[in-house]
Amino acid sequence: MNSEIFGTFVSLCRSLGIQVLLFGPDYSQIRNIDYGFRGEIFQDFDYGRLARQLEEHLEAGVFYLYEDDMKLHYTMFRLPEGGLPADISPESDRAVCCIGPLLHEPISRPGLYELMDKLGIMPPLRQNFSEFYHRIPLFPSFDTWNQLVGFFLNECGITLKYLEINNDSLKFSPARVPDRSVPDMSDVASKALEERYEWENALLAAVAAGNLKQSMDALFQLSQYKIPARIADPIRSQKNLLLSFNTLLRKAVERSHVHPLHIDTLSRQLSIQIESALMPDQLTPLPGILIHKYCMLVNNYSRRAYSPLVQTCLDYVDFHYNADLSLSSLAAMCSVSSAYLSALFKKETGMTITDHINFTRIQQSLFLLNASSLSIGEIASRCGFSDANYFTRTFKKLQGKTPKSYRREMGIN
Secondary structure, eight states, rough: OOOHHHHHHHHHHHHHHEEEEOOOTTTTGGGGGTHHHHHSSTTOOHHHHHHHHHHHHTTTEEEEEOOTTTTOOEEEEEEOOOOOTTTSSTTOOEEEEEEEEEEESSHHHHHHHHHHHHHTTHHHHHHHHHHHTTSSOOOOOOHHHHHHHHHHHHHHTTOEEEEEEEETSSSSSOOOOOSSSOSOOOOOOHHHHHHHHHHHHHHHHHHHHHHHHHHHHHHHHTTSSSSOSSSSSSSHHHHHHHHHHHHHHHHHTTTOOOOOHHHHHHHHHHHHHHHHHHHHHTTHHHHHHHHHHHHHHHHOOTTTTHHHHHHHHHHHHHOOSSSSHHHHHHHHTTTHHHHHHHHHHHHHSSSSSSHHHHHHHHHHHHHHHHHOOHHHHHHHTTTTTTTTTHHHHHHHHSSSSSSHHHHHHTTTT
């Protein structure tokens, strides 16, 4: 078996939020097959019985597709002789791979109530039951999922035929009718909410640090906890959630000592973008877009690493880059000597104040060169350069080309 490809397949499943369990002969992880949910909902649910059924029915050379009594889908198969290599699982006797649970189509609220009636879920437990489904990953195509699994197994050197398990052969249902009283159990709904809030806090901390990868990882985890619609209009409900999300991100970025004007400008732009969306497809990518833009804001404008004096100078240059700026004018504004400010600024930022002023001005000029038809001289003036030739020399020094060459390469006349 190609262990590297199999490891990639396992990583892909887990990146989609889909659980991959590797069972040994003792099936010690069997309770995790449904995150321990049945053991909390149904009194005395026998996971050992389920393990015995799996051992009895899973034959070598077949990968099984199974939909249980709760409409959850699983893919299961026996691993080749010898189990898994040590680089995938330290226990060499892993014999069975179980992928799931997952859904291939969302369950509607009426469908969920119908399912709860069928399973005899009492009213005090129904909130817990609903919250459980909010954490189940959705892979919306049954056929595509099977093709994906079959492709990777074939690439791993595992040739299997597939078979759908009959519900009569393998039963996840409890061995006896559950007690109609409320069992002594931990609150599943509370657990799901606690987990969602933990991931939400992890996301906000990652955005505040400007860490895009960690932010997107946390967003993916959060997406597994689906939030029920608050109002009947699905688009309005989604917009309201995005506006709240925008506010949370805005507050997170404040912790990074980004100037409020930068934050407010971005927050307002994103609010307009949210409200302007007319179709669900326009709203779907917005969480990722919001995170990306707030992380960029932190990376470009965070002042957390600087002293108050340097923060003041950095912010002043950002907002007055087109004014007559110099080391002496900034020192006078801050009531310190030029020598002291110069040394402190260079120590904390790694560049001189003059270099930072020029860098900021050139960054602003890039926007005008791309988004306007202004002449080079007009752009130089608007960005604080009194001499167009000096602007051109500075631009070439920082960008490696002249403003005209830059425009020409961008296809701008």
